[in-house]
Amino acid sequence: EVQLLESGGDLVQPGGSLRLSCAASGFTFSSYAMSWVRQAPGKGLEWFSAIIGSGASTYYADSVKGRFTISRDNSKNTLYLQMNSLRAEDTAVYYCAKDLSNWDLLFDYWGQGTLVTVSS
Amino acid sequence: EVVMTQSPATLSVSPGERGTLSCRASQTVNSKLAWYQQKPGQAPRLLIYAASTRATGIPARFSGSGSGTEFTLTISSLQSEDFALYYCQQYNVWPPGFGGGTKVEIK
Numbered sequence: 001e002v003q004l005l006e007s008g009g010d011l012v013q014p015g016g017s018l019r020l021s022c023a024a025s026g027f028t029f030s031s032y033a034m035s036w037v038r039q040a041p042g043k044g045l046e047w048f049s050a051i052i053g054s055g056a057s058t059y060y061a062d063s064v065k066g067r068f069t070i071s072r073d074n075s076k077n078t079l080y081l082q083m084n085s086l087r088a089e090d091t092a093v094y095y096c097a098k099d100l101s102n103w104d105l106l107f108d109y110w111g112q113g114t115l116v117t118v119s120s
Numbered sequence: 121e122v123v124m125t126q127s128p129a130t131l132s133v134s135p136g137e138r139g140t141l142s143c144r145a146s147q148t149v150n151s152k153l154a155w156y157q158q159k160p161g162q163a164p165r166l167l168i169y170a171a172s173t174r175a176t177g178i179p180a181r182f183s184g185s186g187s188g189t190e191f192t193l194t195i196s197s198l199q200s201e202d203f204a205l206y207y208c209q210q211y212n213v214w215p216p217g218f219g220g221g222t223k224v225e226i227k
Contacts, residue, residue: 045156045164045207045218061215095163105216106154106209108175110163 002026002109004096009114016086016118022079022096022111030054030074033099035107036081038092046092049081053102064090086118122146122210124219132227139195141222143208148188152212155184155193158205158221167206168193198224 008020022034035050048061049070058070069082079096093115097107123146133139143153151171156164166175168184171191181196195202203226208219 044220045209047209047216047218059215100166100169105211106152106166106169107156107164108166110165112163 002098004098004109004111006094006096006111006114009094009116011117011119012086013120014087014118017082017084018086018116020081020083020094020096020114020116022081024077024079024096024098027098029072029077031102033103033105034070034072034079035097035099035105036068036070036079037095037097037107037110038090039095039113040089040092043092047105050099050105051079083116086116088118090116091118092116121215122149122213122217124208124210124217126206126208126219126222128222129220130223130225132225133198134227135200136197137227139198139202139224141193141195141206141224143186143191143193143219145189145191145210147213149210149212151187152210153184153186153191154209154211155182156207156209157202158207164207195224 003025005023037047048064050059051070055072067085071080093113095113096111098109100106100108125144127142153171155168158164172184183194206222
């Protein structure tokens with residue numbers, strides 16, 4: 001059974017940093033691209049970052065480019081998101097999501113989400 | 121960037137009735153269109169991909185159609201567990217993007 005478990009969400013001040021983790025199990029982690037998708041309170045879904053299975057290539061939406069870094073450790077079956085220079089508008093539930101195949105940017109499994117609140 | 125527009129924003133349907141949700145893309149996405157269901161406090165669940173292919177374990181009452189810029193999700197006979205938010209997503213044009221959602225509520 002595929003499982004994705006995010007952790008690391010917290011209350012952080014504007015300008016601060018936070019690192020999220022997503023522990024994966026139940027599939028061959030290194031064979032699939034992974035993404036982060038967020039959802040601001042009461043709002044819709046926003047894809048913002050992806051990484052291919054090997055970790056060699058990463059992709060970002062303009063809204064986070066230069067501030068967030070996606071990475072993965074295939075030996076630990078874990079996806080990471082380093083978030084720097086956080087802004088109030090980054091407040092959201094952050095989901096990690098598994099690609100349906102190697103690179104579709106179509107998501108067949110999602111974690112339960114972790115809440116990041118950026119506020120002073 | 122492709123803008124995905126869903127309509128209606130809210131769909132009021134009685135249990136057992138048919139529900140039809142629409143999704144329009146600002147430019148063609150071919151058939152690279154997915155539908156997700158989200159219930160309060162839960163993660164999204166993939167229902168349909170490639171416009172009309174049901175994901176694993178999705179009941180046959182869910183069906184998708186369309187191509188290019190116009191897509192439809194049909195729920196043939198709404199069950200109590202189907203009242204939720206539904207999002208479409210295109211994955212043909214970078215960056216991938218979601219529609220604003222349609223809430224299906226009990227009439």
